[in-house]
Amino acid sequence: MSEIPSAPARSVLVTGGNRGIGLAIARAFEANGDKVAITYRSGEVPEGLLGVKADVTDAASIDAAFTEVEAAHGPVEVLIANAGVTRDTLLMRMSEDDFTSVIDTNLTGAFRVIKRASKGMIKMRKGRVVLISSVVGLYGSPGQINYAASKAGLVGIARSLTRELGSRGITANVVAPGFINTDMTAELPEATQKSYLASIPANRFAEPEEVANVVRWVASNEAAYISGAVIPVDGGLGMGH
Template sequence: MTQPRTALVTGGNRGIGLAVAESLAAAGHRVAVTHRDDAPEKLYGVRCDVTSPEEVEEAFTAVERDLGPVGILVANAGITWDTPFALMTEERFGRVIDTNLVGAYRCARRAVPAMLRARWGRIVFIGSEVGLSGNAGQANYAASKAGLVGLARSLARETGRRGITVNTVAPGFVDTDMTRGLREHHREEIVARNPVPRIGTPADVASAVTWLADESAGYVTGAVIPVDGGMGMGG
């Protein structure tokens, strides 16, 4: 039986983050989500922009006060700002890195001390298949997601002896607000190239995250788990 823990999912008010939060709640955990807009119904929501160290601190403090120390952290909050590299300004590059990579660092840095004291913890970074393969026009996004792998593996080596696992889930083409903006013919081309010929769902990703957060996955750390229908064949 799964032991209930306090889980915090950043960017958990929609898409993959919401699916992860709902899946963890269904598994019996006490779930909080960070959001910048509206909080989802039936979940504990806390407003937080992960680019602000002060807001990250305030969010963790509120969750700890109301739900207890965070034992499961899912760093999902992220943005895209696609641009051909020749036109990519430092602002466009830096903002994506600060949100996707540094934001994940801020949250993990805040979560780890309590996990070390408890001698138990689960950290899951939501990466991307693009972080393994690259993608034209997404140098900033790909770099941020590739950076999560190095961060996760370094942290896994530091904390494994204290019962903490750190992994990265790398979704492929998943039906979210980000991908719905693509033209239909582009979506069809991507699906046609996939060994599993369909668009992924947020629930597909949530299943992998929920497993990694479970007691039963305690021997899995430093891994990159592709949830991409075979698109990258493991990178």
């Protein structure tokens, strides 16, 4: 029985890829043999990855980052829009800046990087766009109107992008994680963690690698006929949403 030939290495860019879920995603593609670059705003660049400083709220910064990645790895074939922020507070305490700053990073930031990446993808007539949303974007969460709105908006982007560029061999999908084992989760009070666990049918938090493996798969040739989909990785928390 003949072996399946390995796919050629692709140019992959993960925004916000130097920690947490973003880093796990970057490592999954690195293990796949791809050429992986990450954007970051602060901190260190993990070993083995090409790090480019970029601010997704600044189009010029994004353009410069893409130019650097293209020079090193070629046109970006796989874009993972992962960069995001939170400014949680209840509606009556939420300032307009609390709302617009989260939208500008999480939603408009995704628009900026997708627009820049699409130039090369259209020319190549191939590409994979994966947007990292959240169960909160479809399920809702008190104190997160800004974050939920930004993450829900990614679904509209992916589906509109699918209709615009689907005929060019480009797919756009959304992965929506639930509660993940990260440093942030570990710092929550024990009572809060127990409350969250009680709402998850799987009765545990996910590991970052479990999200990363789904992202890697939906960006693979095996998932070439999937586009405009929302794939939850939430242990059943958001069923039907």
